[in-house]
Amino acid sequence: MTTQSAAYPAPVKRAPVVSNGVLGMLVFIIAEVMFFAGLISAHSIVRSQTAGQMWPPFGQPRLPVQETAINTAALLVSGIVLVIAWFAFKRDRSTARIPLLLSILLGGFFVWFQGLEWTALLGEGLTIQSSSYGGFFYLIVGAHAAHAVAALAGLVWAWVWLGKERLTVSQLATVSAFWYFVVLVWPVLYVKVYL
Amino acid sequence: MRRVSILALALVAIVALPDAAHACAVCFDASDENRQAFLVTTAFLSLLPLGMVTGTGIWLRRRVRERDASGAEGSESESSSS
Numbered sequence: 001m002t003t004q005s006a007a008y009p010a011p012v013k014r015a016p017v018v019s020n021g022v023l024g025m026l027v028f029i030i031a032e033v034m035f036f037a038g039l040i041s042a043h044s045i046v047r048s049q050t051a052g053q054m055w056p057p058f059g060q061p062r063l064p065v066q067e068t069a070i071n072t073a074a075l076l077v078s079g080i081v082l083v084i085a086w087f088a089f090k091r092d093r094s095t096a097r098i099p100l101l102l103s104i105l106l107g108g109f110f111v112w113f114q115g116l117e118w119t120a121l122l123g124e125g126l127t128i129q130s131s132s133y134g135g136f137f138y139l140i141v142g143a144h145a146a147h148a149v150a151a152l153a154g155l156v157w158a159w160v161w162l163g164k165e166r167l168t169v170s171q172l173a174t175v176s177a178f179w180y181f182v183v184l185v186w187p188v189l190y191v192k193v194y195l
Numbered sequence: 196m197r198r199v200s201i202l203a204l205a206l207v208a209i210v211a212l213p214d215a216a217h218a219c220a221v222c223f224d225a226s227d228e229n230r231q232a233f234l235v236t237t238a239f240l241s242l243l244p245l246g247m248v249t250g251t252g253i254w255l256r257r258r259v260r261e262r263d264a265s266g267a268e269g270s271e272s273e274s275s276s277s
Contacts, residue, residue: 014262017259026251033243037240038240044236045233048232
């Protein structure tokens with residue numbers, strides 16, 4: 001037994017390079033990127049078939065480009081504030097509460113503003129069945145809004161856990177990764193759908 | 196006789212079926228914009244997963260190297276101190 005242990009040294013338990021939560025979230029994000037890539041591709045194909053014709057189709061309301069640009073800025077700022085919260089968390093956990101809350105509020109503003117936009121567009125006659133233009137708008141923007149709500153729920157959970165001093169670095173990294181995905185995929189959707 | 200009828204049936208199928216089976220069920224627009232959109236989205240959807248998986252792999256490899264390097268430095272300092 002002793003000769004065996006001398007020949008084969010005991011295995012060294014090394015720290016994982018990425019936590020299970022972050023790795024799982026990365027795999028999920030890769031799948032979600034492909035989901036949105038499929039939607040964007042389908043939108044590009046349908047739009048290319050109307051080349052030379054009017055886009056948006058005749059009789060359909062125009063999307064609020066300027067207002068949504070402001071909303072896009074709010075979402076991007078939310079992502080930047082979350083980066084600040086991350087560094088604050090690593091420095092001194094108690095100082096991360098305010099930037100994390102600010103990031104949640106900005107994200108909440110984005111979702112609320114999207115809801116207002118949808119209400120106005122529905123009132124103007126743009127529905128999911130009115131045209132492929134309306135169908136793609138509600139499908140792509142709605143899918144993003146669903147992701148934004150889920151990511152916000154994760155951030156709110158992290159904020160509550162932080163208040164209870166139970167939030168770990170791995171947990172914050174996991175929910176932050178999801179929010180960064182929501183933030184970074186939106187400008188691409190905005191350019192493709194709104195412009 | 197049976198062989199002849201099977202051959203005749205196969206011949207009819209070979210002649211008739213290609214008309215019903217189009218090469219691409221969705222390529223119904225011959226415009227330049229449409230063809231270009233198909234090409235671009237095909238390239239996009241083909242390269243995107245490869246890029247993401249490669250990027251994740253490179254990132255993980257770098258993290259492993261950093262960890263191993265810091266571990267080696269730690270063990271060196273431990274051995275030098277002892």
